[in-house]
Amino acid sequence: MWILLLMGMLLAACGGGGGSPGETGVVPQPPATTGALTVTVSGLPAGVNAALRVTGPNNFTQDLNQTQTLSNLAPGSYSLSAAAVTSGATTYTPTPATQSAVVSAGATASATVNYGGASATLSLGVTRVAELESPTFLSAPPGDARLFVTERPGRVRIIQNGSVLSAPFLDISARVATAGEGGLLSLAFDPQYARNGYVYLYYTDAQRDIVVERFTASANPNLADATSGLVIIRVPHPGFTNHFGGQLAFGPDGFLYLAPGDGGGAGDPQRNGQNFTSLLGKLLRLDVANASASQPYAIPPDNPYIAMSSRRGEIWAAGLRNPWRFSFDGGQLYLADVGQDQREEVNIVGASQGGLNFGWNIMEGTLCYNASSCDRSGLTLPAFEYEHGSNNVNGCSITGGFVYRGRALPELAGHYFYSDFCGGWLKSFLPGAGGITQQRDWNLQGVRQVVSFGRDAEGELYLLSAAGGIYKIGRASTP
Structure with a gap:
């Protein structure tokens, strides 16, 4: 009896007919999607x-x-x-x-x-394209072989097939005042220019205000309709005749950016750079897609200060002294700000980064301005800067340019070009995640007092000199 009972208990322990208890802790994973x-x-x-x-x-x-x-x-x-x-x-x-x-x-x-x-060694040189009266900026609509050049007195000239057309594309000299650093300073073509013919001009008027005005091309593509003007924005600039800024450009988001200077005078005496109720010393961002006389611009809904009563909604970035030239490259913004006495700077930030403060007049570049110490918290310091040096041996006023994206010099793709009004040189560097590399002085001869860079529809770069010369940058046959 005991033997039979023991055998039954052993068979039960072996789980006869009970099946496996199964595996535990294994969770099926979803298939990878990237x-x-x-x-x-x-x-x-x-x-x-x-x-x-x-x-x-x-x-x-x-x-x-x-x-x-x-x-x-x-x-x-x-x-x-x-x-x-x-x-x-x-x-x-x-x-x-x-x-x-x-x-x-x-x-x-x-x-x-x-x-x-x-x-082989790459060497750059320039070819004179034209001679104009006080040229300040050069641009072209997408896919257009013509070059459009602003002249400081108030004219827009066209260079076509190597020749300057006798009739200006547009003459607004009656609106423009050239006192101090003023005048017609730049232009920008609407992203839909081929469809709507809109071109925007940045100039100073008789009251020293900074004005952005839109005009429309006429049925003759080489002439604008002088009666079509629509003032987009007018920024008061009282007291001084310098630091008007001078650049406007459409960003990759389709909005219009412009950068008025701080209002002038040494050291920002009006404290506009850090005054968020003033549009001076700022980078502004406007929606002009549906501009009309009753509403010349709208404030984009993602502008950083749109909902703040104590700050102007047009402001995209602050803390600028005299941002004479800035440009976009894909999703990056390159903003060159002219310094006071010691340093010139280039700020490189994501084009979608609103609300940045570049520091003026708390900082001049990475230096505290007129102070033994300063609070840098919340400030965006430049990606690149250079010292004036003794007697301005290195330069005194940066002329910002463009990142090269043309086809004639493929080895320079991604390099940022810049100059200096006092230095008269042509230099470049390659920005990257690891910082600034491949800095180079191109030992350019024959161009002095570089006022501005220009870029044609093919992405090739130009230099404009205060003496009136317009030069195309290209490959030189000899070092």
């Missing part, structure tokens, strides 16, 4: 950055300067373009210059760029 791309760069000396751009689905764009893995990418085909880079007197050419890679969900694709060979 992938990655590893870009490997080789062949460059230490300290020299590559110049790569990756584009792909959903308007993806990413600039790289070294080996990097891009994660969380949407599946699809990605294009990688590599530009030659210059360090010192040597240019390094990439292989391949363009390639594609397919990113799959849950996988990592790869692409390799080899900067294997150093090419």
